[in-house]
Every structure is written in C-alpha cells, then in structure tokens.
Amino acid sequence: MSQPSQPVNLSFDDSHDGLFAKGEEMELNFGPQHPSTHGVLRLKLKVDGERIIDCYPIIGYLHRGTEKLFELHPFFQNVPHTDRMDYVAAATNNLAYVGAVEKLVGLVVPPRARYIRTILCELQRISSHLLWLATHAIDIGAMTPFFYMFRERELILDLFEQYCGARLTLNCMRPGGLPHDLPVGWTDKCRELVEMFPAKFDEYEGLLTNNRIWKKRTVGIGILPPEVAIDYGVTGPMLRGSGIAWDLRKAMPYEAYGEVEFDVPVGKNCDTYDRYVVRMEEMRQANRIIAQCLTKLPEGPVMAKRPRVMKAGKDSEVYYGIEGPKGEIGFYIVGDGTPNPYRCHVRAPSFINLQSLPELAKGYLLADLVALIGTTDIVLGEVDR
C-alpha cells in the first residue's frame, strides 16, 4: 500500500512555484480540472521530468452523501440514488441494491423478471465498456474510435429509453422484480442490436487491436501482478486482466447467469493491453448472454408478491454483491425494523480499483498516467458517492 511520504497538504505554497524545489523533483497537481481525469479526480504527483515518482489520489470532489441519503428513505425509494453513483452503469447498480433488499426482506423474483434483469445488465455492461473504450482511446490520442463507440452506445440508450423512459439514470428495477414488462416489439429491436454488434466489435478491434502505436502505448504499461491485485481488493476486468478468473456471474451465479453459457476471459501479462483485450472479449460475451436470454425469455409476471411497506428485521444485516462492468458492486445494508435502512454501505468497484493506481503508475511517464487512469475505468460519482 503506498502511503504519502508526508501528510497531504491541500494548500500549495504560493511563494515559489514548486519547480525544482527539491533537486530535480517537481510537484504536479493533476486535476481535478483536467481533461483526462474522467471527472473530478485529483492526483498529487511527484515527478522527475516526466517520470512519476509518486502518485497520490485525492478524492471527494463529487461527494454527495449518497450513503447517508439511503438512511432517509424507505427501501423501495432508494433505487434512484443508486443510479447516480456509477452513472454510466445504472442498471447494475440497481440490481445490486434491489438484490440486497430482496435478500434482506426475503423476496423471490419471478423468472421473467430475472431474465429481463440479466438482459438489461448485460446491455449496460456493453454500454459501460463502450464508454470506457471511447475515453481510453481518446486519452491515448486516438480520436475517431470515440465517435464510433458513442454511435453504438446511443442505440443501447435508445433501448433503455424505450423500456423505462430514461437513458442514463434508469431506475429500472424494484425490490421484488421490475416496474413493468417489456414494451411491445422491444425484444425484436434488442435482437437486431445483438446481431449487429459482432461486426461493430470487429470494427473497433480493426482500429486499435493491432495498431502499432496503440500496442506501443499499452503493452507492458501498468503491470498489476495477481497477488498485488488481490491485496488491493481489485475486482472486475482489472483482476481478470491480471490472470485471475474471478467473475461473480460464474462463481456465485445470480439472476439468469446460471442458465446461460458464457466464457470468462482472462489476461496473461497483467498489463494495460491485456485489460483492453479482456474488456473487448467481455463485450462479445455479454452479447452472447443477451442472445441466449432473448431466446429463453419465459412468460409470466415480472413482479413478486410483496408487502406494501417493506421492513427489515431488527438487527438484520445483509451483503449482496454482483459483477458490475467495473468490478464487484455490493451493498451492505443493516436493518433496524423500520422501513428505512439503518445503514447502507456501498462496495464501489471504482473506489477500490482506484487504490491500485499509485501502484500502477509508479515509474511510468506522465503520458502513461492517462492510459492508466483509463484502464482502471473509474467513475468519480461512484468513487466519491
């Protein structure tokens, strides 16, 4: 674990500009207003020329007290708060929260709802990965992929809009099932999208995978050895890029994941390029899962019978985690017998993956830092909550 050599001093000394203050080292304030910190991440860097000696992330610029807000509302009113944490992957946040509540209250979700939730989550995974790749590519200087990926992400957002009316903050799940069934014709549109996607993935890979400059910028950059990844609690594609096949969808299947076939891609070299390859393959697998779910989609209700006011038992607690696009997103909820949660803690994958950034960045160049921020795939809304 990298500790700053001195306590973080939030105010910078104005009497000198910090240049070459200590020998050749320079302190560089990277963000929170910087084009490639993916929001409001601030990094305090100690650099020697362009080489990074130390990196210390400073967070909290987007802190909205979401965890406290959970305590103020009944269980079923808290779903919209989850949308606003990882705002590019609202569906998986919804699922993690409603899953935790269902476990706490003891609700059984009907099969059709389970399948639709799986479809929504996998669509969300593709859209989140598309956004990751778009920003990652533009950070490394490839401008064009950005627009191609947004073009396809738009189609996914259109599907979301047809289902629940929202494009980003979906609020598309409820404890016990779904707010409503799929609209007429939705599955056909979704199927069209699924059939279209493999060609689009090939197009992206054609732009980047074998691109000489892309490989130069990513191969061997930001090596995260498996044991270090485990020490930091890194999950998701970051962990699988380091060669550990840990995927909650396989390890502890939830919703419909036990009933569909898919592979868990893993990397070998633990570098940025492998994490890129893993995420590209994950998009293809997500596509495969959606296709299977659409074929198997059962009929029936989409909402379980549930009490009008849900109450957790006194001193009850639950942790429920699922595999989000960025890693394990989990909710730890404590109930005290009232309709509101007594305490709700979020295991946010962005927050935990971000901790590995100083480990990744040390010894690399400033130009690599933006590639590494991209490869950790953080959303500051989720980091700060």
Add this chain to the structure above:
Amino acid sequence: MAAPEIAALESIRQTLGDTLFYYGFSPLVKIAVLLFLGILPLITYLVLAERKILGYMQARVGPNRVGPWGILQPIADVMKLLVKEDTLPKQAVKWAFILAPCLVVGPAFIIFSVIPFGPVAKPGAMSWFITDVNTALLFVIAMATIGVYGLIIGGWSSNNKFSLMGGLRSAAQMISYEVPQGLALVGPLMLAGSMSLVKIVEAQSGPGKMWFVFPQILAFFIYFVAGVAESNRNPFDLPEAESELVAGFHTEYSGMRFALFFLGEYANMIVISAVATTLFFGGWLPPFGDTFPVLAVVPGPIWFALKVFVFLFSYIWFRGTFPRYRFDQLMDLGWKWMIPLALFNLVLTGAIKLIFFPHN
C-alpha cells in the same frame, strides 16, 4: 483630337502603366496579396476543411450552422478570437509571453517568400513566386528552426508546469526531427545540384528526368514523417497533447495570441506540404507532363495547389486514424530509425550518382 493631346494621354497612360507594373509586381505587393488573399484565407478554410473531413470520418457532419454548409464558420471563428479577452497571467514573464506567438507565426509565413508556386515567367509577365534565392533550401530549414523558440519560450514564460512540460517536449521533439528532415532534403539537392527551389523543380522536368519522389522515395518518406512531427500534428502532437498536458505550451494563452499559435501550426502544415511538393513532386509541373503534354493546359499554380491539398488531406487523415506516441518512443523513432535511414539514403544517393552519372 490633336496630336499633342494624344501624345500627352499616351504618356499619362504609360506612366500609370509603369507605376502599376512596378508596384503591381513588386515583392511587397506580392507578399501582401499572398498573405491576405492566399495564406490567411487558406488557413482559416483549412481549419474548416479539417473539421468537415474529420466529421465525415467520424460519423458526424462537422460545422454546418454558419452559412450554407458551414462555409462562414471560419469568419465566425476569427471574429470570436479577435474580440475575446486576451489574458496575461500575473506570474508570466511578459515580454517573452508576448513574443512567443510571433516567433511561431512569423517564420512560418516568411518561408512562403521562397516557395515557387508557378513557373518563371516570360519577360513582362509576373512570376509566380516572390523571390528566387540560390540558397532557398537553407533558408527554409533555417526559418523552420526558429519556430521552436516560440514554443519553448511560450511554454516557459507562462509559468505553468503543464506549459513548461509542453515547451520542453516540443524543443526535444523539433530538434530531434530537424536532423533527419535536413538530411532527407540533401537527397533532392544532390540530384538537382542547386539549392534554388525553382532550379530544383526545373530539374524534375525534361527528357529522362522524373519527379524526385521516385529516386528519393526514402527521403520523401523521412521528410514527410519528420515534417508531421515538426508541425506537432497527430500522431506526434505531444507538445499540446490535451489528454496529458491540458493544452501543452499554449495552456495559458487566449484570444488572439492563442490564435497566432493556431495560425502558426496550420501555416507550418502548409509549409511542409509545399516544400514536399516542390522537392519531391515536381512543384508546379503537371504529372506525366512529358507523356501527356495536354495536361500543361492547366496552369502550374493549380497543379501546385492540388498537390499541396493532397498532403494537407493526409495530415487530416492521420489525425483521424492514429493514437499518440509517447515522448520517449518518439525520440526512439527519430534517433534510432529515421536518422540512420536518412544517412543511408544519402550514402546510397551519393554512390549511385558517383558511379553511374559521374558527369552530372
């Protein structure tokens, strides 16, 4: 009319004509016309062309709101830059901060004075260049070198760490790439036997002659790649890499001073394209002019412009295609590959010339 009156009118006409002839073709007027009717509009519309072409490459349409198809967009942009507040950071070194943009844009414009856009005229007509010096090639290299001062001074004087890093990057990059660029230019120089750009173009036409791109394909390749690096364009746009250094050396610049840097970058692109056209692609000469003399119907300057546009398009094409190199990888490419290749090309050219054409 009486004879004396006719004679008087005649003399007035002649004086007027002489004056017009004198001033009309004088270098000063040529410079003014070239600058204000040629280069500046070209640059502003090059920006529009870039945005349009990039737009179509990237599944969008580019600017289309100002005027039909967005053709008035450059005017709106220029107006905006002119009236914007021109901030001067409190901690900046004032004289250097003000000087830097001029150092970038000045030399880039000066280079146009030796570039031949068309053939040497018959007596009494206007030649399509401002001046033809016998050391034009050296002049081009020397002027291109000055631009780097603007970048590093701008980066240093802003008193901003990101600017400083951008300035340092650009200094290292431009110095490393000037070496292979200069070496690549020696190839055509050896073939033509003259440093005058007009002579070099003329050496590419005639029986048994060809455009220098064919015998000097390696030199052309090195020159153009180094030229892309020299004008700080993608994939070598490290000095202003926005995802790393915010805006690099011009982070602190705004308004017209920023516009000057912008202008300098695009002027440099045009210069690199124009020099590549002159040295390797026969300048104003029509392609296969000896085989198809009918192509000479199209005036030389139009051929010249067409060739330049092809290069400018490839600049934009690069930007739509490539990711960005990293600083040290860029240096590797320059010193470990391009300089040895350029030297090899030089030795090869010299040897072939010595063995097969000893009397040329």
